[in-house]
Amino acid sequence: MVPGTRLLILGKQGAGKGTQAVRLARHYAIPHISTGDMFRAAVRSGSEFGRKARKFMDAGELVPDDVVIGLVQERLRENDARYRGFILDGFPRTVLQAEALDDMLPDPGIELVLDLEVPTDIVLRRLASRRVCVECGTNYSLENPPTDPETCDVCGGKVVQREDDTVSAIRRRLELYEEQTAPLIAWYMKKDKLVTVDGVGHPDKVNERLIRAIDRRLRRGVEA
Numbered sequence: 001m002v003p004g005t006r007l008l009i010l011g012k013q014g015a016g017k018g019t020q021a022v023r024l025a026r027h028y029a030i031p032h033i034s035t036g037d038m039f040r041a042a043v044r045s046g047s048e049f050g051r052k053a054r055k056f057m058d059a060g061e062l063v064p065d066d067v068v069i070g071l072v073q074e075r076l077r078e079n080d081a082r083y084r085g086f087i088l089d090g091f092p093r094t095v096l097q098a099e100a101l102d103d104m105l106p107d108p109g110i111e112l113v114l115d116l117e118v119p120t121d122i123v124l125r126r127l128a129s130r131r132v133c134v135e136c137g138t139n140y141s142l143e144n145p146p147t148d149p150e151t152c153d154v155c156g157g158k159v160v161q162r163e164d165d166t167v168s169a170i171r172r173r174l175e176l177y178e179e180q181t182a183p184l185i186a187w188y189m190k191k192d193k194l195v196t197v198d199g200v201g202h203p204d205k206v207n208e209r210l211i212r213a214i215d216r217r218l219r220r221g222v223e224a
């Protein structure tokens, strides 16, 4: 992959974006930038900012655009993101955020947008069984728990169900996804930046599909 490549992953909650973004970041040696992880870290720190974000998160609502945009802008100014590129996960979630992102980046902006496609009934099942490490954010599920069900295999942190993985918050997040985030699929398609990848199946298989799709598209860019 060309150094400095800027990727973005879209998909419903529970589509596997976080899991796949971590793997892709490792594979391509680029930073993984997850706004959800950044907000969860702020909540854990107990800061005023974290307390404010938590109210939106627990209700399954979106944190206001100006707050998220400011946070991402600051992160993208750091050297690793500027020189090595990145994979964005959980941002943008609205057209306004996508426009702001375009303004933050030098040409050609985001190079490739991956739409991880999973039917709603499958994401609902995955969300109900999802468990996460509060320290490092590693995702587990009831089907694939860590060796000790309450302790993270990666860092030894506590493994819990996310506060916002309740039935009402999940329903609200999926509603917001359809209303606010799904329009980004057409938005990026029009810019010829979108690749749709089937997100159903074992994470290893989904990962192979994503890498194949990324390499194919980025090669096309280099050869053009």
Ligand code: AMP
Binding pocket: 013, 035, 036, 037, 039, 056, 057, 058, 060, 061, 062, 063, 064, 065, 068, 089, 090, 091, 092, 093, 097, 164, 173
């Ligand atoms: P996630 O882990 O990506 O599902 O994000 C968890 C929660 O953080 C979301 O339900 C929102 O409350 C908040 N959040 C994360 N990213 C954004 C964003 N780009 N815009 C608004 N809120 C966000």
